[in-house]
Amino acid sequence: MLEDYILKVILIVGIILSILSIGGNIVVGFPLSINIKWIILTIMCIVTFLLVKRKRLKESVKLIFFVFIIVCFIPFGWIDSGGSSNNTIAYVFILLIGITYLFDSWKRSILIFLLISMFTGLHILEYIRPDILKVYATQSQFLDRLLQIPLTLYAAYWLIKKFAIAYNYEKEKQEEYSKKLEDANRKLNSYATYDDLTGLYNRRIFDDNLNMLIDNNQGNDIEKAYIALIDVDHFKQINDTYGHLVGDEILSSFAKLAKEEIHLPNLLARWGGDEFSLLYYGNSDEVIGKLELLQTYIDKVGRLKDIKATMSIGVTDIRYDDTVKDLLRRVDEALYETKAKGRNGITTDFKNNARGV
Numbered sequence: 404m405l406e407d408y409i410l411k412v413i414l415i416v417g418i419i420l421s422i423l424s425i426g427g428n429i430v431v432g433f434p435l436s437i438n439i440k441w442i443i444l445t446i447m448c449i450v451t452f453l454l455v456k457r458k459r460l461k462e463s464v465k466l467i468f469f470v471f472i473i474v475c476f477i478p479f480g481w482i483d484s485g486g487s488s489n490n491t492i493a494y495v496f497i498l499l500i501g502i503t504y505l506f507d508s509w510k511r512s513i514l515i516f517l518l519i520s521m522f523t524g525l526h527i528l529e530y531i532r533p534d535i536l537k538v539y540a541t542q543s544q545f546l547d548r549l550l551q552i553p554l555t556l557y558a559a560y561w562l563i564k565k566f567a568i569a570y571n572y573e574k575e576k577q578e579e580y581s582k583k584l585e586d587a588n589r590k591l592n593s594y595a596t597y598d599d600l601t602g603l604y605n606r607r608i609f610d611d612n613l614n615m616l617i618d619n620n621q622g623n624d625i626e627k628a629y630i631a632l633i634d635v636d637h638f639k640q641i642n643d644t645y646g647h648l649v650g651d652e653i654l655s656s657f658a659k660l661a662k663e664e665i666h667l668p669n670l671l672a673r674w675g676g677d678e679f680s681l682l683y684y685g686n687s688d689e690v691i692g693k694l695e696l697l698q699t700y701i702d703k704v705g706r707l708k709d710i711k712a713t714m715s716i717g718v719t720d721i722r723y724d725d726t727v728k729d730l731l732r733r734v735d736e737a738l739y740e741t742k743a744k745g746r747n748g749i750t751t752d753f754k755n756n757a758r759g760v
Contacts, residue, residue, distance in 0.1 A: 493555035601658035609672035631718035638677035713747035
């Protein structure tokens, strides 16, 4: 988890910074007592590091650690290191980063308020009671800053760098998840829109478009439209004789040719099994011409497999105040009339003009 990783980084930074500060203080020549706060910080970081591994204690230990740093470590370090002449502001900045990321809601607000209040209060205390601060030689303070400033700056850089690495890692994962989600949504949309075998629109899309057309037809003059049902003749016999794979190839090959000819707003869909449905806008000669062309396509596909493949078709026009039920009844009757006549033909049921082709 990203928060656990960042907390561990902060604790490691605290341990390293304490060790380097202790070493630096010894080199500069500060009294050994000035290292007490760094020793305490090291112990607190190690204890916290060990305790946060227990999930049950993690949140409480994390909160206690930061409260300790704000309430105990910073005031003690401020007074022990000479007040505003030390580098407390750098550590406050590091704490501010950690609190902002590791806490939320009321915990974050309280800790930030406590940190700012403590820092402000220490400045006021130094102004009112400068006598309580320890005083060190100017040269020692200079050498201390010379050591502490690079250390704290590098520590802040390392911490922010870890934040950036962790953020970029999470961002990449999020982008990867988003891409997978987009791909999944695209596939779901494809499954919901297209027939898997033929790549034509599925029956749901056809029904939606038909219902929309019928709804708009109520009380309005609409563009002339037609619906056709198309059935591959003796398709079960083809499957039984040549196998379902051959049957599937005939349907998919036919659909590939048909898609090149039927364009939106006209809509060709797989109705189910070996049946197709066509919603066509135009005049009666145009729709008959398209249906005859589809018959040549199924014949062509069958010849490539040395199979006789034909189609029975029923077609009707969509009329004023038609319901979906009325329309499907008429086109279904036209299709069955074609089959009754011996199949491989087109039966039309146009207003005032019913004929076979």
